[in-house]
Amino acid sequence: MSDSPEFGKVVIFGVGLIGGSFALALKAAGEVEEVVGFGRSIATLTQAQDLGIIDRLGVNPGQEVADADLVLIATPVGQMPEIMARIAPYLGPDTVVTDGGSTKSDVVAAARAAFGERVGQFVPAHPIAGAENSGAAAAKADLFRERKVVLTPLPENSVLNVARVRSAWEWCGAQIFELTPAEHDQVFAAVSHLPHLLSFALVHDLAVRDNSDLFFTFAASGFRDFTRIAASHPEMWRDISLANREALLVELDRYQEQLTEMRAALAAGDGQRLEEIFDTARTARRSWAEGQK
Amino acid sequence: MSDSPEFGKVVIFGVGLIGGSFALALKAAGEVEEVVGFGRSIATLTQAQDLGIIDRLGVNPGQEVADADLVLIATPVGQMPEIMARIAPYLGPDTVVTDGGSTKSDVVAAARAAFGERVGQFVPAHPIAGAENSGAAAAKADLFRERKVVLTPLPENSVLNVARVRSAWEWCGAQIFELTPAEHDQVFAAVSHLPHLLSFALVHDLAVRDNSDLFFTFAASGFRDFTRIAASHPEMWRDISLANREALLVELDRYQEQLTEMRAALAAGDGQRLEEIFDTARTARRSWAEGQK
Numbered sequence: 128m129s130d131s132p133e134f135g136k137v138v139i140f141g142v143g144l145i146g147g148s149f150a151l152a153l154k155a156a157g158e159v160e161e162v163v164g165f166g167r168s169i170a171t172l173t174q175a176q177d178l179g180i181i182d183r184l185g186v187n188p189g190q191e192v193a194d195a196d197l198v199l200i201a202t203p204v205g206q207m208p209e210i211m212a213r214i215a216p217y218l219g220p221d222t223v224v225t226d227g228g229s230t231k232s233d234v235v236a237a238a239r240a241a242f243g244e245r246v247g248q249f250v251p252a253h254p255i256a257g258a259e260n261s262g263a264a265a266a267k268a269d270l271f272r273e274r275k276v277v278l279t280p281l282p283e284n285s286v287l288n289v290a291r292v293r294s295a296w297e298w299c300g301a302q303i304f305e306l307t308p309a310e311h312d313q314v315f316a317a318v319s320h321l322p323h324l325l326s327f328a329l330v331h332d333l334a335v336r337d338n339s340d341l342f343f344t345f346a347a348s349g350f351r352d353f354t355r356i357a358a359s360h361p362e363m364w365r366d367i368s369l370a371n372r373e374a375l376l377v378e379l380d381r382y383q384e385q386l387t388e389m390r391a392a393l394a395a396g397d398g399q400r401l402e403e404i405f406d407t408a409r410t411a412r413r414s415w416a417e418g419q420k
Numbered sequence: 421m422s423d424s425p426e427f428g429k430v431v432i433f434g435v436g437l438i439g440g441s442f443a444l445a446l447k448a449a450g451e452v453e454e455v456v457g458f459g460r461s462i463a464t465l466t467q468a469q470d471l472g473i474i475d476r477l478g479v480n481p482g483q484e485v486a487d488a489d490l491v492l493i494a495t496p497v498g499q500m501p502e503i504m505a506r507i508a509p510y511l512g513p514d515t516v517v518t519d520g521g522s523t524k525s526d527v528v529a530a531a532r533a534a535f536g537e538r539v540g541q542f543v544p545a546h547p548i549a550g551a552e553n554s555g556a557a558a559a560k561a562d563l564f565r566e567r568k569v570v571l572t573p574l575p576e577n578s579v580l581n582v583a584r585v586r587s588a589w590e591w592c593g594a595q596i597f598e599l600t601p602a603e604h605d606q607v608f609a610a611v612s613h614l615p616h617l618l619s620f621a622l623v624h625d626l627a628v629r630d631n632s633d634l635f636f637t638f639a640a641s642g643f644r645d646f647t648r649i650a651a652s653h654p655e656m657w658r659d660i661s662l663a664n665r666e667a668l669l670v671e672l673d674r675y676q677e678q679l680t681e682m683r684a685a686l687a688a689g690d691g692q693r694l695e696e697i698f699d700t701a702r703t704a705r706r707s708w709a710e711g712q713k
Contacts, residue, residue, distance in 0.1 A: 255640055275638065304637070317626060318639040322646040324682060325618055327701040332678045333610060334704035341603070343708045345568065346611040347548055349652075351712070353615040355645040357705045361698035365691045372686055379683055383676065385625045389617060390672055393665055398658045405654035408620040411627035412650045415636045419644070 133158045133294060138185065138195040140165045140210050142175040145227040145254060146201030147266025150180045152299035155268040163191050165210075175263040189217035192224075197295060201227040203363070204370050207234055211241030211249075218242075224249045225292045229315065230370040231279045231308035247283035250292040251308060252276055253315075254301065272300035279308040309374075316374035321382060323364055324375070326357040426451045426587060431478065431488040433458045433503050435468040438520040438547060439494030440559025443473050445592035448561040456484050459495075468556040482510035485517075490588060494520040496656070497663050500527055504534030504542075511535075517542045518585045522608065523663040524572045524601035540576035543585040544601060545569055546608075547594065565593035572601040602667075609667035614675060616657055617668070619650040 137153060139146040142164040153159040164181035165188060166172045172184045185191045192198050192214045200207050207226060218224065224242075228234045231251050238249040254276045276296040280289045293303050306314065333342045346354075368375060392400040430446060432439040435457040446452040457474035458481060459465045465477045478484045485491050485507045493500050500519060511517065517535075521527045524544050531542040547569045569589040573582045586596050599607065626635045639647075661668060685693040 255638065275640075277638070310634070314635055314638050318635050318643050322622060322642055325622065325679075326646060327698045328675065328678045328682055329615060329618065330701035330705050331697045332675060334700050339704070342607055342611050343704070343711070344597070345548065345570070345607050346708060347568075349615055349649045350611050351709075352645045352648040353619060354705050356642045357698075357701045358709070359642075359698075359702065361695045361702055364698050365695040368686055368694055369689060369691055372689065376683065376687060379679065379686070382621065382625060383679060383683075385621045386618075386672065386676060386679075389621055390669065390676075393661055393672070394669060396662060396665070398662050401661055402654045402658040404624045405620045405650075405652075405657050407627050408623035408650045409652065409654055411632070411636070412623050412647050415639060416644075416651070418636070 132160050133298070134196045135160045136163060136191075136195045136197075137161070138163045138165070138188075138191050138198045139181065140188075140198070140200045141202035141206070141227075142166050142172060142181055142263050142266075143201065144261045144263075144265045144270070145256065146199060147175055147178075147180045147263040148256070148268065148270035149199055149201065149227070149254075149295075149299060151266055151268040152271060153295065154179070156298040158295075158298045163195075165191075171263055175266075178263060178266070180263055180266055188214050192222055193217045193219050195219065195222050197291065198222060198224040199227060200224065203366060204228040204230055204234060205366050208237040208241060211237055215241045215243070215245070218245060218248055222248060223288045223291050225252045225295075227252065227254050228370075229253055229319075229367055231277075231311045232373070233370045235279070235281065235308045246281060247285060248288060249281070250284050250288050251279045251281070252292060252296065253279070253311065254296065254299075269300065271296065274301050275304060276301040277304045277306055277311055279306055279311050281308075312371050312374040313377070316371055316378040320367055320371055320375050321378045323356050323359060324368065324379065325382070326354050327359075327364070330354050330357040425453050426591070427489045428453045429456060429484075429488045429490075430454070431456045431458070431481075431484050431491045432474065433481075433491070433493045434495030434499070434520075435459050435465060435474055435556050435559075436494065437554045437556075437558045437563070438549065439492060440468055440471075440473045440556040441549070441561065441563035442492055442494065442520070442547075442588075442592060444559055444561040445564060446588065447472070449591040451588075451591045456488075458484075464556055468559075471556060471559070473556055473559055481507050485515055486510045486512045488512065488515050490584065491515060491517040492520065493517065496659060497521040497523055497527060498659050501530040501534060504530055508534045508536070508538070511538060511541055515541060516581045516584050518545045518588075520545065520547050521663075522546055522612075522660055524570075524604045525666075526663045528572070528574065528601045539574060540578060541581060542574070543577050543582050544572045544574070545585060545589065546572070546604065547589065547592075562593065564589065567594050568597060569594040570597045570599055570604055572599055572604045574601075605664050605667040606670070609664055609671040613660055613664055613668050614671045616649050616652060617661065617672065618675070619647050620652075620657070623647050623650040 165185040458478040
């Protein structure tokens, strides 16, 4: 903890799990003087104030961002273009804007459209934190501790602005990585978005059968693990799928090719090839799990 | 518990987790006089005897099954045809044979080939119990308590023989279901075998990339759940896949069609259709999870 807070005013759009936990973490670190919150629900913002997450409810976005050190847009990605357009004309010269969106190419495109020549003041970020609970009430100061945050800096970003966003997340206890927006979207299409689609697809395929009860009766622990993410929020995953459509289509095609190859091995009774695939997968999965400990 | 044990001699081929737990459960219920074990490893059988799972090691399969009340073949499915052929000529007239294989059409075909006109003495079964640990040392009397066991009776089975196998599993505390072998294989292809293939395929597809480390670095909780079954035993899943090939190919084709439909919705930016699919899946998954409690 330094003598004086690193950040004076921090403005947060969307005071939910991510935005609220970010505020609480900076406060716990003593690195913010004042947090101002914006959101669609006055009730939620009032609750966040009662919980000590924000110091006050914002009224005029333009006015608040003009002298803010840091602005975090932690709303669903679909709401970001409007917020960006709203605040763009008023950004102070030293204000840094970041976001918490789980896709990056689309957010960057929106930022370019909204901020224009000042896009260098926007440093995109994706904090990777679970979303089993949501809303300000679920926010906690240690949500990001030892979790990963991916920054996807733009060529226009100054080293200083990237450093300030990095520093804010480091105060939250996170481990910081940097990828390009395209790399980010490809990686998350493969390890997160595609598995969600595959899990939804499996359950949907069972659910629409006339005799679906028969199938669900005998679903056991393997099914439970594989389909846990099929209980995820449909609207949120619709938005993520569409936002990361290009990368997701590439990964989906790649996966279908993989299935087609496995199908051919199965149809041919090629046990050796099947075992090779399974064995490579098991070795990689075990090695990954070891590294997570 | 009845006054005298329901079963006199029970012979078990393959004294591992399934076979061993079956023996322990019947013993705990006081419903077996003597358990004789056969297996490929003398060391394992000796260990099973030391653990009180079997009373003695079998030497001559034909001799032991001749006066056995019940024979359980709990080996991997691939070893069953040989064991069946070995014991077929010696089955006593009142001996009932059952199995613990996780596929049924192939086991029934092997049984028909081996037992011929006496196939009515073979009542196929599939106890659905986890296999996180294996081997006799992992066996426990309550493994099957409140777990499901699927019987797939044959037209040749007498009501009495089906009842005896049912009774044995009921003494183990299991909940008994009856399906035809084809129904069984279709259901388990869909809810178990296909998910394993899909999970193996995802991890394999990541593992073979030049930059696989980049992907695994950002794999998180959704990936963990989805891929837990990709750490399953390659040889065992090769055998299951091949044993249930026909049903699995049908399910795989169906799933690929489902993915192709989702791909089309995604490519067209049809958020409404995606959300419908996700929502149907979530509702079904939640309803299933509720029913598991």
